[in-house]
Amino acid sequence: MSILVDKASRVLIQGITGNEGQFHSWQMFQYGTNVVAGVTPGKGGDWIFDGKVPVFDSVKVAKDATGANVSVIFVPARYAADAMLEAADAEIPLIVCITEGVPVRDMIQVRKFLDQKKVYLVGPNCPGLLTPGQAKVGIIPGNITKPGNVGVVSRSGTLTYEVLYAMLANDIGSSTCVGIGGDPVHGLNFIDTLELFEADPETDQVVMIGEIGGNEEQLAADYIARYMTKPVVAFIAGESAPPGKRMGHAGAIIESGEGTAEEKIHALRVSGVQIAHHPEEIASMLIR
């Protein structure tokens, strides 16, 4: 078991023929992910990966032909909103948008539309999902973790890889890794993911990696205190970040003194979450 994606996921890739898309789609394919279709408007009818994966002109056609139930998006930022809306309109139940740099206004509209459709969105500006040994849906390197009982949820990319790798070095694997993304307006949040992990019988403990900006970690702290029975270990990046500056991620900014690492760490501690000082420490705080 796992959350969101597994061996049975039928994955469609929007932007499969682009540079980034092709590279990462191939990685996904090689990992053993069940990639059933690609979508690139204007290239319908082509086949990719030694003729194993068909390319379609639209998500709707691809879904009807292949039964795809997950879409992962690699299209450039200015077309990403359109891609997300298309996938949602085709009622793909899980949409994962890797693209970085999507305008906030686009995301506000996309979210509003998706909320009416009852589909899950992960991202944008995220590394995607990885259920070790089953499905890699996004860009998380496949060889840095193995199947295990730790659910990992994070706003960051390489920081998550660090943690997974440190866990692997200590012989600890993960159930599913979820990169929820670094944008201020995005899909799945910490609470949504924690809820899924809490309900997943294969997940026994959770690692949560947050950062400055917004108040999702504080809301998650409240959720953890009220509802979580599984232990949570957290790391919050950005203790040394100056206020008012966007630290790489569009959402990583301390505004009007709010969204600091201190307040997040405090809220989580109060909720009984163990806080790691640095990413490598997390592995030693997990239960063997």
Add this chain to the structure above:
Amino acid sequence: MKLHEYQSKKIFEQFGVPIPKGRVANIASEAKQIAEELGGRVVIKSQVLVGGRGKAGGIKLAKDPNEAMKFASDILGMEIKGLPVRKILVDEAVNFEQEIYLAIINNRSNNCPMIVASASGGVDIEEVAQLSPEKIIKYNIDPLLGLQDFQARDVALSIDLPRVYWKNFIKILHGLYHAFWETDSTLAEINPLVITKDERMMALDAKMIIDDNALFRHPDLIEFRDLDIEAPAEVEARKYGLSFIKLDGEIGCMVNGAGLAMATMDIIQQNGGSPANFLDIGGGAGAEKVSAALRIILSDPKVKVILINIFGGITRCDEVAKGLLSSIKQTKIKIPIVVRLVGTNEELGRRLLCDSEILTADSLVSAAKTSVLLATGGEL
């Protein structure tokens, strides 16, 4: 991207938000001429992208054109919070009775635009928010419907605006909302929106922040970028697609990934050092980017050590190491470099680096400790 007051006012005017008569100038004699055109009494306002201009002496009321010229010349020579004043806005002086705060921002928690309004305008709104939060009203807007008249009336009501001004206020709020939405702003703020002695309403000040990710659809706004407010290194970094923020410390950082870059800075600080910058070189760590990043870090004379922290995932560590080596050789570097490479093929990568004068570390903590030690003049 932050816009200057005069730029924001230009946009407001296009969207039907009334502003005072005025013009921007960059020499004092021009200010005198504008003052003459506007009838003598004018406000001279420094155009710098920091708050607290008034307190710093960057805003002055001149009673006649000669005084306007004098104040203009004073202000044009000033530096406010480290930023040189290169432009001033010369606006007609307006007598007003009431000051209102009115802004649109994005509400991150509800994923929609939000109106923020207060009858206590004209002061630092963050102070009002802290001291008397009940004086600030917040109102979410449906992004697909946009602002509706009844919502604008609700806002007018909740700030106790006299009924005679409602019609005008609703028009201004619609204008502000459209300005916000159409330009992909993340902030559109009027502080203060005043009611004048002759019963008009106008925006005496204006502030806008445009979403950098949306600039591709606003080519006209790109010209508004003020390179003065950014450190030259930040401008240079943008050219190479590097995310760079200059800080005050002594340890230069080069990291792949924003979260990991922040974590690296945190660990430096935890170990008694201070980071000189935030720098995310992104995925792949290609040779051109690494070289550019090294040059940018070295342009800061305060930097005593460089800490490179790379996680090799899909790009293997041996490839990263090769890239680093060639870039480091190309860029003549006299200060110590500490590299922490971790991930796929890390042993191979580290062994490649061992052949050179680069110091390698196998954990983030030890990399940070070594860097701090070297930055404080210690020996290994």
